Amino acid sequence: MKKRTNPIPQILRQTGSNLAKTWPTQIMGLFTVMLAVLIFSFFLLVHLNMLATGARLGEELRLTVYLEREIEPPLMARLEQQIRQFGDIAEVRYTSRQEAFARFADQLGEERDILDNLGPEFLPPSIEVTPKPSLRSPDDLERLAAHLLTLPDTTRVQYGREWLRRFSAFNRVLQAVVLISGVLLILNMIFTISHSTRLAMAARREEIEILRLLGASRSYISIPFVAEGLLQGGLGSGLGMAALWLFYQRIGNPVNDPGLLGLFTPSFLPLPVTAGIIVGGTLLCVVSSLLVVNKALRI
Amino acid sequence: MNNSVPVSDFTVECLKLGKTYPPDITALQNVSLTAAPGEILFVTGVSGAGKSTLLKLICRRESPSGGMVMLFGQNLARIGSAEMQLIRRRIGVAYQDFRLLPDLSVMHNVAMAMEVDYRPRRLIRQRVGRLLEQLGLTDKERRPVSDLSLGEQQRVAVARAAANQPALLLADEPTGNLDEKSGALVMALFRELAAAGTTVIAATHDEKLHRDSGHQVLRLERGCLVEDTRHEKAY
Ligand SMILES: Nc1ncnc2c1ncn2[C@@H]1O[C@H](COP(=O)(O)OP(=O)(O)OP(=O)(O)O)[C@@H](O)[C@H]1O
Ligand SMILES: [Mg+2]
Numbered sequence: 001m002k003k004r005t006n007p008i009p010q011i012l013r014q015t016g017s018n019l020a021k022t023w024p025t026q027i028m029g030l031f032t033v034m035l036a037v038l039i040f041s042f043f044l045l046v047h048l049n050m051l052a053t054g055a056r057l058g059e060e061l062r063l064t065v066y067l068e069r070e071i072e073p074p075l076m077a078r079l080e081q082q083i084r085q086f087g088d089i090a091e092v093r094y095t096s097r098q099e100a101f102a103r104f105a106d107q108l109g110e111e112r113d114i115l116d117n118l119g120p121e122f123l124p125p126s127i128e129v130t131p132k133p134s135l136r137s138p139d140d141l142e143r144l145a146a147h148l149l150t151l152p153d154t155t156r157v158q159y160g161r162e163w164l165r166r167f168s169a170f171n172r173v174l175q176a177v178v179l180i181s182g183v184l185l186i187l188n189m190i191f192t193i194s195h196s197t198r199l200a201m202a203a204r205r206e207e208i209e210i211l212r213l214l215g216a217s218r219s220y221i222s223i224p225f226v227a228e229g230l231l232q233g234g235l236g237s238g239l240g241m242a243a244l245w246l247f248y249q250r251i252g253n254p255v256n257d258p259g260l261l262g263l264f265t266p267s268f269l270p271l272p273v274t275a276g277i278i279v280g281g282t283l284l285c286v287v288s289s290l291l292v293v294n295k296a297l298r299i
Numbered sequence: 300m301n302n303s304v305p306v307s308d309f310t311v312e313c314l315k316l317g318k319t320y321p322p323d324i325t326a327l328q329n330v331s332l333t334a335a336p337g338e339i340l341f342v343t344g345v346s347g348a349g350k351s352t353l354l355k356l357i358c359r360r361e362s363p364s365g366g367m368v369m370l371f372g373q374n375l376a377r378i379g380s381a382e383m384q385l386i387r388r389r390i391g392v393a394y395q396d397f398r399l400l401p402d403l404s405v406m407h408n409v410a411m412a413m414e415v416d417y418r419p420r421r422l423i424r425q426r427v428g429r430l431l432e433q434l435g436l437t438d439k440e441r442r443p444v445s446d447l448s449l450g451e452q453q454r455v456a457v458a459r460a461a462a463n464q465p466a467l468l469l470a471d472e473p474t475g476n477l478d479e480k481s482g483a484l485v486m487a488l489f490r491e492l493a494a495a496g497t498t499v500i501a502a503t504h505d506e507k508l509h510r511d512s513g514h515q516v517l518r519l520e521r522g523c524l525v526e527d528t529r530h531e532k533a534y
Binding site: 215 | 360381384385386387388389390392398399400411412414415416417420459
């Protein structure tokens with residue numbers, strides 16, 4: 001008569017009957033978790049892509065220093081030295097009038113005849129300065145530009161300054177949005193799951209009391225409720241990610257066409273990030289329901 | 300969780316047990332008793348005499364204001380909550396107010412006691428089926444408890460208490476709503492359990508149930524033990 005079996009099937013049955021009884025709340029919880037994960041990971045996706053684009057653009061970033069007159073190699077060597085003194089300079093390259101003219105003519109291609117009556121004189125000579133990746137913030141670049149302006153014979157320094165400022169400000173805003181939506185996601189999950197666990201327990205208050213009278217162990221009573229948190233968290237996070245992936249397939253891929261000069265090539269969240277969000281979301285839900293159940297069963 | 304070594308010959312020992320409900324309602328005073336395996340014990344007395352209180356103290360639904368309860372040789376007050384749950388699975392209780400789940404079927408209500416003890420499904424079906432048959436409830440087994448008459452619900456409560464073939468069965472007014480015939484079914488079940496070693500303690504004011512039954516009777520009066528058929532002379 002003292003024969004016992006593996007408790008797991010019985011606990012699974014108990015979970016199933018719990019779900020059958022409270023599924024509308026469960027679905028609501030699932031849906032809320034899914035939406036929260038979708039919103040958060042959408043912002044994260046945009047943010048990471050903007051950062052990647054910024055890095056890609058940064059590789060092509062160079063400052064052009066326009067000069068009043070041509071410079072002989074010995075003077076150029078001195079200038080280069082002065083420029084490199086600023087630090088973190090990857091490359092310094094002199095472009096003479098002649099080279100500038102040739103490059104311009106190349107760019108014009110078919111229409112190059114408009115240059116027929118012009119000599120190379122109308123294009124100024126210039127020095128192209130490429131900063132190292134460590135020197136990419138708008139403020140650093142502004143200081144570098146100011147430094148370059150102090151060189152002799154410099155007329156002006158040109159780089160995508162306004163654009164860079166806006167891009168960097170935009171990224172900062174995005175970062176804040178990601179952080180805020182992350183915090184909201186966490187709060188929302190904790191609130192949703194504790195609420196739904198509390199409702200589920202209230203709906204079964206009488207049964208819980210009788211189970212305790214009959215000698216049910218604490219885990220026998222609590223596992224079904226925690227399993228609900230696990231299901232809502234795991235399924236909700238998984239579905240949220242799946243929704244983002246579908247959205248990315250529809251919107252992300254069309255953006256990825258060569259019309260945008262290949263400057264913007266979106267990519268989905270890396271696998272570890274995706275897995276991390278799903279696992280993190282699930283754990284958070286499990287812990288939330290565990291806390292509620294423990295508190296309720298202690299009394 | 301060492302249940303293997305019996306420390307005592309008795310299933311239950313109560314020593315100078317007392318219970319005072321707040322503010323100062325004395326429900327039980329200085330009650331001592333013992334119950335051995337296989338013994339059937341009736342606790343009688345008028346309404347309000349303290350019968351339910353005594354049973355509640357024995358299964359730790361209430362804690363005593365004085366004295367102590369030894370259960371399976373262990374001091375009940377010293378048992379931790381996890382182990383208490385294990386012990387509860389060895390005690391079947393038929394409550395005076397039944398404590399059944401009205402929405403669940405008769406079978407399911409009875410099976411719950413075995414499910415929390417992780418018994419195999421097949422065994423549960425067999426045992427529940429047999430118990431319901433013994434108590435004349437076979438045709439109701441799939442009905443929700445809320446559809447049942449009081450007398451039927453009472454028998455479901457007894458069936459659940461007996462499901463695990465407990466070492467101790469506490470029955471509070473098990474025949475209160477039963478006619479003679481159903482009462483006899485319940486008594487037959489008690490005797491069968493006792494024959495297999497279960498200690499049965501039943502609270503009742505139904506004289507017919509224990510008169511001439513040959514079983515031990517304890518009489519309570521305003522919380523005090525006034526008669527114990529085993530120690531007639533003592534009172
Ligand atoms: N929770 C409680 N709080 C206060 N007083 C209580 C409580 N439970 C019982 N009592 C009182 O204790 C006394 C004994 O009650 P108990 O339920 O043990 O009687 P009983 O013998 O089971 O009666 P009955 O035959 O009517 O079931 C009664 O006077 C009752 O009013
Ligand atoms: Mg009573």
